[in-house]
Amino acid sequence: MNALELFGVTKDFGAVRAVHEVSFALEPGSLIGLLGRNGAGKSTTLKMISGLLQPTAGRVEVLGRDVAKFPLETRRDVGAMPEEMALLDMLSGPQYLRFVARMYGLDTKTADARAAELMDRLELLPPRGTVIADYSFGMKKKLALSSALIHSPRLVVLDEPFEGIDTVTSRTIKDLIALLQARGVTVVLTTHVLEIVEALCPRVAIIEKGRLVGFGPLDEVKRTHATLEGLFLELVGGHRKGELSWL
Amino acid sequence: MALRALVAAHAQSAWNRSTRQLTRGGRNLALAFIAVCWGVGTLGFSTAMLALGWAAGRDLDGRGLTLAGATLFALSWGLGLMFGLTGSGRLLEVGQLKAYPVRPLTLLFAELAARAAEPLTLGCIMGLTALHVGLAVAQPGLIPRLVVMLAVHLVVLLGAQFVLGELLAAIARRARIALVLVGALAMGFSPRVAAWLDGPRREHGFERLLRLTDSVRYLPSTRLLGAPAGGWDALGRLCEGLAGPLMLLLIGAWVMGREHTAHAAVATEREKGLWTFDSPDAGIARLHLSTLFRTPLGRYSLVAPLFAMVMVPWVMQMLFHQQRASLAVFIYAALGTVQFHFNLFGFDGPAVAELFRLPVSSATLLRGKHLAVLSLALLEGAVLAVFLRLVREESSSECIAGLCVFLTINLMMATLGRFVSAVWPRTLSRSGLRGTAPPLPVVLVNLFGTFAIAGSLGLTHWLVMHYAPAYVVPWGVGALLLGAAVFALTLKPAAAFLEARREHVLLSMK
Numbered sequence: 065m066n067a068l069e070l071f072g073v074t075k076d077f078g079a080v081r082a083v084h085e086v087s088f089a090l091e092p093g094s095l096i097g098l099l100g101r102n103g104a105g106k107s108t109t110l111k112m113i114s115g116l117l118q119p120t121a122g123r124v125e126v127l128g129r130d131v132a133k134f135p136l137e138t139r140r141d142v143g144a145m146p147e148e149m150a151l152l153d154m155l156s157g158p159q160y161l162r163f164v165a166r167m168y169g170l171d172t173k174t175a176d177a178r179a180a181e182l183m184d185r186l187e188l189l190p191p192r193g194t195v196i197a198d199y200s201f202g203m204k205k206k207l208a209l210s211s212a213l214i215h216s217p218r219l220v221v222l223d224e225p226f227e228g229i230d231t232v233t234s235r236t237i238k239d240l241i242a243l244l245q246a247r248g249v250t251v252v253l254t255t256h257v258l259e260i261v262e263a264l265c266p267r268v269a270i271i272e273k274g275r276l277v278g279f280g281p282l283d284e285v286k287r288t289h290a291t292l293e294g295l296f297l298e299l300v301g302g303h304r305k306g307e308l309s310w311l
Numbered sequence: 312m313a314l315r316a317l318v319a320a321h322a323q324s325a326w327n328r329s330t331r332q333l334t335r336g337g338r339n340l341a342l343a344f345i346a347v348c349w350g351v352g353t354l355g356f357s358t359a360m361l362a363l364g365w366a367a368g369r370d371l372d373g374r375g376l377t378l379a380g381a382t383l384f385a386l387s388w389g390l391g392l393m394f395g396l397t398g399s400g401r402l403l404e405v406g407q408l409k410a411y412p413v414r415p416l417t418l419l420f421a422e423l424a425a426r427a428a429e430p431l432t433l434g435c436i437m438g439l440t441a442l443h444v445g446l447a448v449a450q451p452g453l454i455p456r457l458v459v460m461l462a463v464h465l466v467v468l469l470g471a472q473f474v475l476g477e478l479l480a481a482i483a484r485r486a487r488i489a490l491v492l493v494g495a496l497a498m499g500f501s502p503r504v505a506a507w508l509d510g511p512r513r514e515h516g517f518e519r520l521l522r523l524t525d526s527v528r529y530l531p532s533t534r535l536l537g538a539p540a541g542g543w544d545a546l547g548r549l550c551e552g553l554a555g556p557l558m559l560l561l562i563g564a565w566v567m568g569r570e571h572t573a574h575a576a577v578a579t580e581r582e583k584g585l586w587t588f589d590s591p592d593a594g595i596a597r598l599h600l601s602t603l604f605r606t607p608l609g610r611y612s613l614v615a616p617l618f619a620m621v622m623v624p625w626v627m628q629m630l631f632h633q634q635r636a637s638l639a640v641f642i643y644a645a646l647g648t649v650q651f652h653f654n655l656f657g658f659d660g661p662a663v664a665e666l667f668r669l670p671v672s673s674a675t676l677l678r679g680k681h682l683a684v685l686s687l688a689l690l691e692g693a694v695l696a697v698f699l700r701l702v703r704e705e706s707s708s709e710c711i712a713g714l715c716v717f718l719t720i721n722l723m724m725a726t727l728g729r730f731v732s733a734v735w736p737r738t739l740s741r742s743g744l745r746g747t748a749p750p751l752p753v754v755l756v757n758l759f760g761t762f763a764i765a766g767s768l769g770l771t772h773w774l775v776m777h778y779a780p781a782y783v784v785p786w787g788v789g790a791l792l793l794g795a796a797v798f799a800l801t802l803k804p805a806a807a808f809l810e811a812r813r814e815h816v817l818l819s820m821k
Contacts (some may be wrong), residue, residue, distance in 0.1 A: 150661030
């Protein structure tokens with residue numbers, strides 16, 4: 065049974081087709097980097113995987129279950145860190161983590177223990193009692209990651225986890241992702257930093273204008289191109305423009 | 312240049328927002344509806360003001376001055392104050408403009424220009440202009456002075472809205488405890504004052520009117536209009552007339568400057584002893600209650616019953632010489648909580664995605680949200696019942712029946728509101744009163760729902776009190792049970808409705 069499988073998934077927003085017949089499958093324990101330009105359809109794909117958006121056509125299966133037919137069961141197995149990070153920002157960090165953990169059915173003691181462990185591991189040390197609205201961007205990022213992991217999900221979906229964070233936190237998140245993979249958790253992440261994908265992900269998928277234009281193991285990709293950047297630019301068609309005459 | 316850019320950006324945002332909320336067709340329909348209503352209303356109002364100005368202008372040495380002065384004052388200061396108090400706060404997103412080198416005065420004028428384009432304010436501006444034109448037609452010699460007066464009154468109309476609206480929001484945020492105390496004190500004195508108004512020593516209506524007429528001549532509008540031509544007295548009165556708008560502009564610029572450079576204060580929260588709940592419903596309810604109490608609207612809802620208790624009996628006393636008004640108080644107070652039912656996800660805003668990714672069903676989400684809002688309503692209603700009984704000495708049966716009506720209205724509105732929340736969701740600001748005004752369809756649903764529910768309860772209450780007053784409590788309990796039954800029976804279809812519209816709610820909350 066695959067951990068994640070997309071069958072011809074399409075998503076329309078009115079007249080705009082954001083995702084166009086995307087299909088791929090991942091075995092349990094896979095780690096894949098989902099690449100694409102801004103607005104290519106990465107976040108929409110991740111939202112469909114985590115059940116926040118419904119595909120216009122096609123279907124998404126998580127651990128063999130159709131996300132549309134079994135939304136609650138799927139959400140229990142998925143941990144998602146969205147790019148927007150619109151957290152429940154009038155709670156403090158520990159309150160938020162406890163709330164999320166309790167909603168996933170963890171008892172208070174376990175919730176508090178896991179929250180403390182995650183906060184310690186991610187060096188998430190806000191001044192006591194400060195609400196999330198007053199956290200820095202990096203702290204919010206760490207908190208969002210903690211909330212995605214606190215219920216021990218079997219599939220983790222991370223949208224731009226390395227954006228706007230310092231080098232130390234970046235290292236910690238990389239370690240956590242490696243740990244997740246070692247424990248058999250399937251991880252799908254998006255990022256614009258291709259070097260991170262090259263260092264972390266054994267497999268990549270490239271989306272351009274909603275279509276999956278590249279998918280496969282990184283080693284195979286590297287066989288045809290010296291770098292991932294070279295392949296990426298070739299597939300998405302990025303060209304250098306001329307200079308700005310007035311600058 | 313900056314002013315034009317700010318106003319254009321505001322207009323474009325408002326236009327795009329309405330398209331997004333109502334769709335293109337809905338926006339056009341709403342626009343057509345508003346344009347027709349506004350056109351007819353404004354035409355009638357402006358014609359009336361033109362005639363009034365002309366009639367008053369022909370008798371400026373007599374009663375015309377009083378009439379014109381009072382009308383000018385009412386249309387500028389009076390309506391400015393009223394719109395400021397009832398409006399939805401700031402129109403311009405000043406917080407988002409911090410990065411730009413814009414002067415506070417430019418921001419202020421952009422805000423005033425945006426306000427001038429609001430349909431009601433625009434109608435008032437047309438009326439004010441027509442009034443001045445009427446005066447000018449009757450007294451062509453006063454045209455230069457009337458031009459100055461028109462500018463003064465327009466600035467007052469717009470400035471009072473902005474400054475007083477800001478003031479109200481600040482008071483709601485910072486002085487809620489003082490407000491409760493003032494409300495409680497006023498409540499304690501209100502029966503005596505009302506009795507004095509209606510008592511044996513009261514003046515005849517004609518005497519009161521004369522006294523009122525006499526005081527109109529001290530208003531700045533009257534003094535400016537009736538100023539002699541030339542001389543120190545005329546200059547003094549001109550300065551007097553300009554003082555108000557200048558003060559409003561200065562305060563407005565100060566507020567804008569302060570906001571433009573403001574840094575948010577760090578908020579803190581007690582971490583221990585909170586967030587223990589046994590079921591997902593209770594967790595959602597706790598979260599929702601916590602959010603409600605952090606918003607000016609939520610905090611205001613705690614004070615609202617006191618206002619209702621003070622205000623409604625006064626109005627009843629003035630209109631019907633009847634102070635026993637517990638039902639009216641309860642109905643008024645219940646309608647104040649309706650907006651919470653009609654936008655259940657509004658305070659979550661974009662964070663609704665956090666709720667939707669949790670493994671909880673739509674029924675659980677609705678139950679949790681209802682639990683929070685109805686708990687708040689129950690608390691308000693109970694406070695109201697106790698105070699009405701102890702302070703205003705309303706009968707126990709009326710208080711119990713009133714509480715039942717209060718809860719019934721809340722249950723019925725919650726029943727309606729769960730569908731409205733899924734169809735027209737919108738993000739509400741948690742730090743101010745801006746953006747609290749609902750879209751037109753919600754206003755209409757609210758209006759007709761209120762009319763049907765409160766009207767039928769009021770009518771049956773009147774029938775019971777007229778024919779079988781001893782049964783008022785069973786009637787109230789019966790109404791409550793009926794409301795609860797409708798509420799419970801529609802939960803499942805409402806949850807299915809929300810489930811089908813989760814994506815719509817999510818995408819609407821930007």
